[in-house]
Amino acid sequence: MAEAREPAPSLAEEIAARLRDQVTGGALVPGQRLSEARVAAELDISRNTLREVFRLLTREGILRHEPNRGVFVAVPSMASILDIYRVRRLIEVPALAQAWPGHAAVARMRSAVARATELQRIPDWRGVGSANMEFHAAIVALTDSPRLIQFFTQIIAELRLAFGLLDSPELLHRPYIPRNAEILGRLEAGDPAGASRMLEDYLNQSERAVLEAFARLG
């Protein structure tokens, strides 16, 4: 059951990464149809290879595949956001609560906070968002569970898709930099339980903000 290792990125995976960025970056609008022929021509790959790419991204939840009709950029819904935050609470909160402050992933958390702090001065709010996500991915990495880590990676990709749809990146990301720093500090001080409680507050507040921003769209 494939525990690790990943030596050579294939063409399909490279293209998948590129398409993923285009989607989460907003270059491709949610709901948009992706014609196999057109996209294959644009990316200069064959239709067959593109289909493999589509399968990958569909499993990740950022593309939607309707049989005999084609693939579309997934459309975030209120329900999906609620579900995503529910999963986040379920996974992140216990992950942090049972963390050992000396774990290697703590360094990842630290550098994520540092990067977010840097980027907010440019300001590059999309970059701040990425750094914040990296912070939370690091929290899940505290569990050393390959399955949780992989699952959470998907969840984050979906959430970034939703973020791309909203239009107040500063409001969505800025307030959480100091909170992340605070959580990290509490963990490093040897109080994972307290850090975990703070994380739960964080998630509830962030969820509310995202839902409000989402509601402003219609």
Place this chain on the structure above:
Amino acid sequence: MAEAREPAPSLAEEIAARLRDQVTGGALVPGQRLSEARVAAELDISRNTLREVFRLLTREGILRHEPNRGVFVAVPSMASILDIYRVRRLIEVPALAQAWPGHAAVARMRSAVARATELQRIPDWRGVGSANMEFHAAIVALTDSPRLIQFFTQIIAELRLAFGLLDSPELLHRPYIPRNAEILGRLEAGDPAGASRMLEDYLNQSERAVLEAFARLG
């Protein structure tokens, strides 16, 4: 973000289901290499379609893909079993604890218990195992979370792969039929918290049994 719907099963998905059964059923040995040409000929599909099948099953965790080397049936390890049970505890226990006893999935749990009871008289221990898994899938369905449900489906596929490797199906499945019934009864009696505690015991004991059976192999 693809919340539901699945109207037409494509050829690739049908074949995937067939291969999945062959793997979890033990017809294909863990570690075995699956030659694209040979398998495509056996299943009477083209190599391209088979590749899509492989991608599907690789994402599910029951096949392993090594670039430029081919795909292999995944080999369950001690570490993977530990990880799987950890994920199960994390998801199933809270799912049951917060359950509403009138939820539709409770009926699924009930019929799963009934089916397991039926099959143990034949006896069909592989069938009993499937029914037990269905019971736990139903528990996760109590959450109404599409993402958790899909994730858990993968986890179960992996676990069944591990079960197929072991050789004492009666020992692995029989003791848990009455426990499932008991958990269900507690839930129907309006005590999800109590049911959840029993489930936690269940999982710990089951994990121990599986690990012991696994250790007997070497």
Place this chain on the structure above:
DNA sequence: ATGAACATGTTGTTCAACAATTTTGTTATG
């Protein structure tokens, strides 16, 4: 207008071929 028949474009699947890579087999060398 309503609905049936048709026209069109897209996806689903197959086939055949070639490039890139790994594995295997052979030979040469210490």
Place this chain on the structure above:
DNA sequence: CATAACAAAATTGTTGAACAACATGTTCAT
């Protein structure tokens, strides 16, 4: 005899074209 270097064979990676199956849009008859 062991091993390193190299050649040959087999396998995967990727492509392009073709056709069938399906979905949608249009035309036509009523």
